[in-house]
Amino acid sequence: xxxxxxxxxxxxxxxxxxxxxxxxxxxxxxxxxxxxxxxxxxxxxxxxxxxxxxxxxxxxxxxxxxxxxxxxxxxxxxxxxxxxxxxxxxxxxxxxxxxxxxxxxxxxxxxxxxxxxxxxxxxxxxxxxxxxxxxxxxxxxxxxxxxxxxxxxxxxxxxxxxxxxxxxxxxxxxxxxxxxxxxxxxxxxxxxxxxxxxxxxxxxxxxxxxxxxxxxxxxxxxxxxxxxxxxxxxxxxxxxxxxxxxxxxxxxxxxxxxxxxxxxxxxxxxxxxxxxxxxxxxxxxxxxxxxxxxxxxxxxxxxxxxxxxxxxxxxxxxxxxxxxxxxxxxxxxxxxxxxxxxxxxxxxxxx
Amino acid sequence: xxxxxxxxxxxxxxxxxxxxxxxxxxxxxxxxxxxxxxxxxxxxxxxxxxxxxxxxxxxxxxxxxxxxxxxxxxxxxxxxxxxxxxxxxxxxxxxxxxxxxxxxxxxxxxxxxxxxxxxxxxxxxxxxxxxxxxxxxxxxxxxxxxxxxxxxxxxxxxxxxxxxxxxxxxxxxxxxxxxxxxxxxxxxxxxxxxxxxxxxxxxxxxxxxxxxxxxxxxxxxxxxxxxxxxxxxxxxxxxxxxxxxxxxxxxxxxxxxxxxxxxxxxxxxxxxxxxxxxxxxxxxxxxxxxxxxxxxxxxxxxxxxxxxxxxxxxxxxxxxxxxxxxxx
Numbered sequence: 001x002x003x004x005x006x007x008x009x010x011x012x013x014x015x016x017x018x019x020x021x022x023x024x025x026x027x028x029x030x031x032x033x034x035x036x037x038x039x040x041x042x043x044x045x046x047x048x049x050x051x052x053x054x055x056x057x058x059x060x061x062x063x064x065x066x067x068x069x070x071x072x073x074x075x076x077x078x079x080x081x082x083x084x085x086x087x088x089x090x091x092x093x094x095x096x097x098x099x100x101x102x103x104x105x106x107x108x109x110x111x112x113x114x115x116x117x118x119x120x121x122x123x124x125x126x127x128x129x130x131x132x133x134x135x136x137x138x139x140x141x142x143x144x145x146x147x148x149x150x151x152x153x154x155x156x157x158x159x160x161x162x163x164x165x166x167x168x169x170x171x172x173x174x175x176x177x178x179x180x181x182x183x184x185x186x187x188x189x190x191x192x193x194x195x196x197x198x199x200x201x202x203x204x205x206x207x208x209x210x211x212x213x214x215x216x217x218x219x220x221x222x223x224x225x226x227x228x229x230x231x232x233x234x235x236x237x238x239x240x241x242x243x244x245x246x247x248x249x250x251x252x253x254x255x256x257x258x259x260x261x262x263x264x265x266x267x268x269x270x271x272x273x274x275x276x277x278x279x280x281x282x283x284x285x286x287x288x289x290x291x292x293x294x295x296x297x298x299x300x301x302x303x304x305x306x307x308x309x310x311x312x313x314x315x316x317x318x319x320x321x322x323x324x325x326x327x328x329x330x331x332x333x334x335x336x337x338x339x340x341x342x343x344x345x346x347x348x349x350x351x
Numbered sequence: 352x353x354x355x356x357x358x359x360x361x362x363x364x365x366x367x368x369x370x371x372x373x374x375x376x377x378x379x380x381x382x383x384x385x386x387x388x389x390x391x392x393x394x395x396x397x398x399x400x401x402x403x404x405x406x407x408x409x410x411x412x413x414x415x416x417x418x419x420x421x422x423x424x425x426x427x428x429x430x431x432x433x434x435x436x437x438x439x440x441x442x443x444x445x446x447x448x449x450x451x452x453x454x455x456x457x458x459x460x461x462x463x464x465x466x467x468x469x470x471x472x473x474x475x476x477x478x479x480x481x482x483x484x485x486x487x488x489x490x491x492x493x494x495x496x497x498x499x500x501x502x503x504x505x506x507x508x509x510x511x512x513x514x515x516x517x518x519x520x521x522x523x524x525x526x527x528x529x530x531x532x533x534x535x536x537x538x539x540x541x542x543x544x545x546x547x548x549x550x551x552x553x554x555x556x557x558x559x560x561x562x563x564x565x566x567x568x569x570x571x572x573x574x575x576x577x578x579x580x581x582x583x584x585x586x587x588x589x590x591x592x593x594x595x596x597x598x599x600x601x602x603x604x605x606x607x608x609x610x611x612x613x614x615x616x617x618x619x620x621x622x623x624x625x626x627x628x629x630x631x632x633x634x635x636x637x638x639x640x641x642x643x644x645x646x647x648x649x650x651x652x653x654x655x656x657x658x659x660x661x662x663x664x665x666x667x668x669x670x671x672x673x674x675x676x677x678x679x
Contacts, residue, residue: 030488135365140609140654142616143631143647144372150635150643151377224495231497232617236632250500254621259507260518271500278495283488 031287037280041273045097048090056088056244070265077265080256088244089269095157095245096227097277102161103226107168108219112211114169115176116203119184130177133170141167145229149238156240160233164226172218179214183207213288220285224278231274246270358662362655369651373644374422378415431645442645445630450649452521453626456542457615460549465604467550468557472600473593475558476565484562490555498614502548502621509544516544519623545622549615560603564596571595598669605661609654616650 053075060066060082068078076085118129148163149155183189184207192206208215233239234247237255241248253259253267425431431442475483493501510518522528522537568574569592577591619628627646634642 033488131361131364134361135368137606138362138365138609138655138658139369139651140613142609142613143650144369146631146635147373147376147643147647150638151640228497232499232613235497235499235617236620236635238635254503259503259511262511264507267500267503271497271503274500275492275496278497279488279492282491282495286491 028287030283034280034283034285034287037276038284041093041277041280042097044090045094048094052084052087052090054084054087056083056091057242059083076269077263079252079266080258080261080263085249085265085269088249089246089273092244092246092249092270093273095243096230096247096274099157099161099164099230099245100223100226103164103168103230104219104223106161106165107222107226108172108215110165110169111172111218111222112176112208112215115173116180116207118173119177119180120199120203120207126177129173133173136167136170137174142229142232145233146236146238149233155238157243160230160239164229168222168225172215172222175218176211176214179211180207183210217285217288220281220288224281224285227274227277227281246274354666355662358659362659366652366655369648369655370423370426373648374419377640377644426648431641431648442642445642446627446645446649449625449627449630452624453615453619453628454653456545456619456624456626457549457612460546461553461608461611461615463546464550464553465557468554469561469597469600471554472558472561473565473588473596475562476596477569477588477592479562479566479569487559490558493552494555494559496552497617498548498552499617499621501552502545502618505544505548506621517541519621521625542624545618545624548618548622549611552614553611556607557600557604561596561600564599565592568592568596594668598665601661601665601668605658608657608661612650612654 060078062082066078066080066082068074068082070077074084074086076089078084079088114129114133118126145163145167149159152159189202189206192202197206230239230245231247231250234241234245235250235254237251239245239248239251241251247270249270250267253263253270258264258266429443431446471483475481475487478484506516506518509516517523517540519541521541522534523541528534571592574587574592577587582591616626616628616631618624619626620632623629627649631643631646633639634646
């Protein structure tokens with residue numbers, strides 16, 4: 001991996017800079033670092049299987065090649081059965097990213113559908129959908145995933161994708177619902193309705209485009225969740241163990257006692273890859289946050305007065321008008337959610 | 352109706368959903384689970400076959416409704432059936448042996464991480480742009496590392512290379528578990544590295560979250576007013592800013608709890624720590640569905656109860672919530 005790093009670093013940010021001069025420069029530095037890190041791994045995921053020097057599953061029978069430390073011929077060493085770690089890594093990155101990307105797209109789409117529907121329809125629909133998302137937020141996901149996937153006779157990539165997507169939407173749905181509630185009563189929505197636009201048009205051309213940044217953040221979070229969950233599931237053996245992913249690499253390293261054998265090159269590369277992809281996503285997400293909330297940016301505008309750091313003045317509270325237009329039953333049911341406590345607090349502050 | 356009572360109803364609904372999902376999973380899956388279990392464990396008695404059929408709903412013994420009722424009845428009496436890997440040990444006995452280990456380790460470490468992380472977050476949020484902010488990218492990296500991988504690295508460094516800590520297990524071999532100094536000392540010694548893993552990987556999350564809420568709170572008018580009045584700095588930080596920033600932090604804590612517990616379970620596997628996570632691994636590797644299901648229920652209920660406790664703390668620590676309680 002270290003060998004391909006320099007050229008990739010130089011190549012990844014260039015296209016963005018060519019298309020839109022200035023926009024890349026205006027990005028918060030955290031987002032830039034995150035984007036570059038991710039770019040490296042996405043590139044590795046795309047071209048990785050093509051440039052992999054060996055077949056990742058090929059077990060070299062020569063005993064000399066068992067557990068070989070990194071060398072010129074095997075850049076990241078070999079496993080106990082003589083398999084090349086670098087080839088496994090290059091193939092594994094693709095499978096893990098592929099899964100995370102599909103889960104991210106499907107689960108984010110689900111959360112947009114559920115979030116917008118429940119905020120737009122309101123009333124009992126809203127409360128039922130909110131209750132369902134709150135219930136699935138509070139039930140710990142990993143044990144549920146294990147029980148769901150563990151009871152399958154054959155465990156494949158598709159099953160993992162379906163189950164991860166099916167359980168990955170509640171958090172995003174909750175955030176998007178809150179935002180939709182805030183937008184729903186703005187004047188431009190009322191204007192669109194007055195001109196006779198159909199509901200689906202209002203939703204897809206007026207509401208959703210106004211939530212793009214939120215949807216993007218939710219997507220990044222979902223991808224992060226999918227990577228973490230799929231790697232953890234594979235690590236304990238709830239996955240197709242014959243396909244190479246970052247998780248199955250860790251599974252084989254652990255089950256064939258890489259640690260006790262002192263073969264750090266066997267388990268460090270896949271783990272480090274997961275950690276770096278994760279860091280890239282978190283940095284990117286923090287960058288998106290900073291674009292939306294100026295206060296979180298580096299404190300260049302804060303000034304020190306009489307020994308106190310005073311930040312710049314108030315950004316507009318976006319969610320303050322959330323949950324105002326509710327029926328009696330809806331309000332009653334809403335009070336079951338934890339967010340009701342925050343909503344009420346918010347309203348108490350601003351009115 | 353008071354807030355606490357309404358939340359209680361919510362948790363009962365959540366618990367019911369978990370129970371029901373758990374009931375339907377083996378019944379919705381293709382293939383005959385009982386036969387595959389029986390094929391894997393030839394030493395099982397025919398009586399176990401019938402018990403498994405009733406538990407997993409294969410062979411359709413009775414209507415789905417009567418199955419559901421008897422399933423709920425079994426769960427309420429903590430009867431999770433007979434374990435198939437360690438036949439004929441009841442699943443509830445296995446759970447009772449492992450739960451104390453997990454509860455002590457994960458509970459203590461999570462609370463320590465939360466308290467220390469929140470404290471650091473208060474400082475970082477108050478001194479926005481200060482020294483603590485500069486280590487943030489590093490902390491994000493720590494946060495992004497999977498728990499179990501961090502555990503592997505710590506094991507490699509401190510156990511395999513430096514021999515400071517033991518290579519896993521809950522206590523030294525040859526010791527008999529009990530309330531005597533040898534065993535307790537050994538158990539604490541063995542739990543230090545796992546605890547360190549949980550604290551180091553989760554502390555960054557709490558700190559980041561608290562810092563971000565704190566930054567927003569510090570900009571509120573009442574905090575600036577408190578500073579303008581010339582109140583002592585410590586009072587402004589803790590009584591004015593941090594106390595208000597703590598409420599979203601506590602809610603975040605409750606929401607993240609399931610995630611933290613899940614991570615800790617996997618971490619236990621790396622350390623071969625004799626807790627519920629390791630039991631889950633044996634259940635998965637041997638396709639022991641009854642055990643898997645029981646563990647899922649136990650973890651879910653633990654998380655639900657912890658959530659309820661956090662709700663209580665929120666109401667107790669927020670005068671506005673208490674005032675609303677009183678006026679209702």
